[in-house]
Amino acid sequence: MSMLGQVTIVGVGLIGGSLARALKAAGQAERIVGAGRSEQSLVRARQLGVVDAYDTDIGAAVRGADVVVVCVPLGAMRAVFEALRPAVGPDTVITDAGSAKGSVVSDALAVFGEIPPGLVPGHPIAGTERSGVDASFAELFRERRVILTPLPQTRRDAVETAAAMWRDTGAEVVEMSVDHHDEILAATSHLPHMLAYGLVDTLSRWEGAGEIFEFAAGGFRDFTRIASSDPVMWRDICIANRGALLYALQRYRDDLDALIGMVARGDAERIETVFRDAKSTRDRFVQRLGSGEPSGE
């Protein structure tokens, strides 16, 4: 579909590394350059053949790039924009993989003084609880959604270039507004992460916590898998998407209070209704997702 010249990926971790691998596998980029602060990670990415070249100087790494993809924690976004500003041309497509989009737009505005016409904020809905280039794999985005949130100032051809790049990884690309993205992701991703981190936190301070975990089973392991995610990345998401996340947290807390009330009153009928409806909603969701449950556990 799209044959790109140079793609520079700033932050070659799980997401950046998987994007690089997928573009290589698709043969859709002439040259992939890695950039980032950690020379060690970049050396490793080069060893693994994930990137063709790398530079710890972001400005140097983006020079000559058709597309720059910023795959760093949201808290590092602004500094990366500062570093790449002198090096990008008017035709450079700049996109990112941040889990919140409003903060990325604010950072771009603060650094560039306007929305660069090549800026296409993006978010691949994919990931695992692991991090780092060693955890990256070319199939990460296959049959996953990538949300692009272009702004009125964004050039249409920039959107098309970014969309084609993501399609080359096997993803399905959809567009929506920045605010809508941030609300939806707060509910379906950021909220569950808070709840899972919160549960492990609660139990780790329980009397006899060691024993508590000894009797936890597979359900607990699955429920808390996302609590093994990168703490810095998730800290940044909390701060970056604070408004939408607070709204989701408060709604959940209110519903939890209602459920606690039902348990306190022993209201078996209403409890069963909540559980039954939740089960049927989730079973439909899993069916639609089309990927089977892991067997056994």
Add this chain to the structure above:
Amino acid sequence: MSMLGQVTIVGVGLIGGSLARALKAAGQAERIVGAGRSEQSLVRARQLGVVDAYDTDIGAAVRGADVVVVCVPLGAMRAVFEALRPAVGPDTVITDAGSAKGSVVSDALAVFGEIPPGLVPGHPIAGTERSGVDASFAELFRERRVILTPLPQTRRDAVETAAAMWRDTGAEVVEMSVDHHDEILAATSHLPHMLAYGLVDTLSRWEGAGEIFEFAAGGFRDFTRIASSDPVMWRDICIANRGALLYALQRYRDDLDALIGMVARGDAERIETVFRDAKSTRDRFVQRLGSGEPSGE
């Protein structure tokens, strides 16, 4: 280890069916009889070779049994005890697989007027979100814990018989008090189930709920897997273990309030500490559990 004569399993679903299969695989029971209300399930269990015989009359099914294992939702426990009371002898070992133990002891007291000396309340810490005999498999209990909560009135040889039976399935048997069991399980199992059901419930009432679920990814699927569990079984657990569950829910809610406060204040440092500690606790737990994460998503 233990060669048993007749084992009668009341409720041949996921747990009862898996127990029957495991005992057959181990060659440790001469004859396995199924009992329960649903003739259809029992016919199916017989077809699958899970039981050697069955009876919808619980009294008839338990007659002659060395061990009776009651694997029904907690809300059905008392009625099952009523049905088996006239049919069990002083030597019959009666055990169960209920997820709360205090309510089972109360039900037994109410029905028998005293703790039967053959009563060994039990709980295998194993399961999947599926239900029914078709979901049962012989390996369900392998390397899992089974908790027995014998009472001062329980005969020691009854405990040993129940323990040997569970060991024959590949499980590790531990003993603890009824109250301690109920507190630990409220924290590690009942609480996460409430949170998962609650999250799906909250999101299903979100504006544009259909779209919300469309953008949910693998993390959400794993987090909510336990919300696909049997609603009747879990309703009964909420009622049966109400006290300990309320305590766990309230502790979680208080901690969640603290986390909401951190997000509201934008306290990045404390948020990161909570996430980092939770991640390291969970990573240690998974390591100790010794079973790898499912790969990829």
